[in-house]
Amino acid sequence: MRLLLVPGVSPDRWARVWAQRVPDEPLDVVRAAPAGAAAAVLAGDVDAAVLRLPPDPAPGLSSPGPSSPDLPPPGLPSPVPSTRDGWAVVPLWEDRAVVVVPREHLFTVVDAVDLDDLRAEPLLVPADDVLGAEAAVGAAEVTQVPDTPTALDLVASGAGVVVLPHALAREHGDTRFAVRDVPEVPASRVALVWHRDAEHPLVQELVGIVRGRTAGSSRGDVAAPPAPAAPAVAGRGTSPRTPRTGTRGARPARGRGRRAR
Template identity: 30%
Template sequence: MDVDLRKLRYFVAVAEELHFGRAARALDIAQPVLSRQIRALEEDLRARLLLRDKRGTTLTPAGEQLLADARPLLANADALRRRVGRAARGADRFTVGSLPGLAVSAPIRELASRHPGLTVDVVRTGWDDQTDVVHDGRVDVSFVRLPVDRHGLQVRPLTTEPRVVVLPVGHRLAARKSVSITDLAHEHLVRDPAAAPEWRDVATGVRAGSRHARTDVRTVEERLEHVASGAGVVVLPLSVATFHSRPDLTHVPIGDIGPDHVCLVWDASRRSPLIHEFAAIAEERHRSLETT
């Protein structure tokens, strides 16, 4: 039996909303059409996926299993569509992913100058999707900051830079020329502690089993808002702290913490000459900057 991806998309919309009306509006289809498609999917799979009553819509155990399996299946289908589209366009377009704060214009200009007919695009990424854009085919290469999951990726180290702690201007450590990681042991970290294992190893709250890190704050801007409000501190690469500078915050070097690592990554299964050419250009550019 072949599974209809369109019906799967309809099902995921309903499963996430748990409301047929809202799902139909999000999909821009009529609610009766959506209901028929869900019934058809249940008939295809010979399983009841959703229960509807006056209290609302709920998932059955089979529906919960299908939702868990459908999300990666649909993501892979979207990635396949993008990769095929990229191949159909030929070698006239190259897309680079980059986090804010990274200087990537020089290697991009160099690649474009070598290939006058090539269009080079840039996609801004975030901390949470810096490798997703490679896996799903949105970009050819992506500039990332470690740590990342290296599975399925080719990783080319480029450069390192110091890490700093970002603090409110009135913080007790704000006037210091530098701090040590132990100075931050009692602070709340507005970031996943896995991103700063040195802090995690000394943090009194983590060692005591209480939560001293915010893992639900996703973007740099959100983290800085929490820092400015006095909810904690955040450890960032120097260039990121500088890029997002604001008058109510300051940053202080951390003297005994390892540097941030910037790398270029791409899908390890790809053999594109443009990818390897761009990687060589980026590596040479960063090497020349380090020697000047």
């Protein structure tokens, strides 16, 4: 099976588990830029891909930049894989947005950066941007650059800051930089996708591995239909069970609320 991964996604644990569970079928892992990931699946170059989907807009977030909110960020595939178009899309995790700044930058004195403060910084937007940073941040000064490595070199020189998914910033990180969370910028959504017209017979095994399921657990990205009820067995002491009636009301269902953190 051939699996494509975009930058910021590590295959090490998946490859180890795959080799244990499916020793007769090698997992061939290839790398590609996010913009070409969906096309590689459609062309049959790979069987599935772990790629980035457009971030969900934050509630109340305006888009002051020129980019349309209806279009994906320039570094993502267009059109984006969708179940409406015959794709299987298995959400995996969200990669939080961070701002990358020089090591001695003022932002390093805080753990998270407010959007109002970030807007005052010169923003570098790479052509392979996957967050839609220009629209999400709305900075007063924006500079377009060819790619993420170029943006990071400019950050190190003090020319501006760049907003990236945390895993991507970590992959490119070195001692020249510091990263801080930007909670108001929507996170990057990471998903496993394949096209149902060319579904590999072991793709559900892959779903279980990337989702961290044990070897004996159920697999699949859709719930199985409920099993039909067993027919009643005639015999002594058996009869169809009828609902109980009475004046006592049904006991309300109990649920455990999620404690705020």
